[in-house]
Amino acid sequence: MEFHGRGLCDSATPPNDQEETDLRRGPWTRDEDLLLLNYVSAHGEGRWNSLARSAGLSIGLRRTGKSCRLRWLNYLRPDVRRGNITLEEQLLILDLHSRLGNRWSKIARHLPGRTDNEIKNYWRTRVQKHARQMQFDVNSKQFEDMVRSVWMPRLVERIREQKQQHEQKKPPRSLESSCSYSESVETQLSPPPPPLPPAMAPESFVSDVDDDVCGRWMELEQGESMWSVEDILWLQQQL
DNA sequence: AAACAAGGCAACCGCCACCGG
């Protein structure tokens, strides 16, 4: 879906007179984006409040420092990655969330190009929705256990299926040497994340993933929704 | 075609930790 939401207004509709004299709020215009981009490329990140003051005086960017920072981090930063959350990313988010909880910024550090806001939105709109559909409290131990013991293995299964379909369409190519799931996460998604607490996943699950996830994190660009109707039926059979 | 509902996501808000004076 091509959606700019509150994030981008057409610059042909300028703010009204009252807003001209005050700090602006709401959607950013293309002109504002350009001003911020130019300023950051010239002066670098950080010191957002002084940036806002300076830019407000000199180039007419009437935004708070907080607003500038948020716009830069979530939208304008050159390494921001857009598009669907891939199956591998879904798996990683589930895994990390089970260990870290709602520490979105920490989770985001393990997914290059993804912002904490994006991951948070993904969790709230997709994961919580399906938890509700299955009548689970998303904060319960029961839900966490099911994510680890049922949903994550299912995701791995789907990754495997996707891989097989992928390889049927492409000439075979050698994979990197096999490594564990956790190793693959640590090495494929730079920058290197801080050490995680010991995995709570059953050993069978961890070993299950070994050769399947390793070496393929960057291959599959196009994700799909986490749970289809078939998935939910399948899960219900497992319970 | 219009009205409505649901989904998705950018942006805001309030709190907190950190740092320098």
Place this chain on the structure above:
DNA sequence: TCCGGTGGCGGTTGCCTTGTT
């Protein structure tokens, strides 16, 4: 030690798009 400024973080809001009736 205190205090104000600043930036980071998680929760929440509100608007646009898409799907359905």
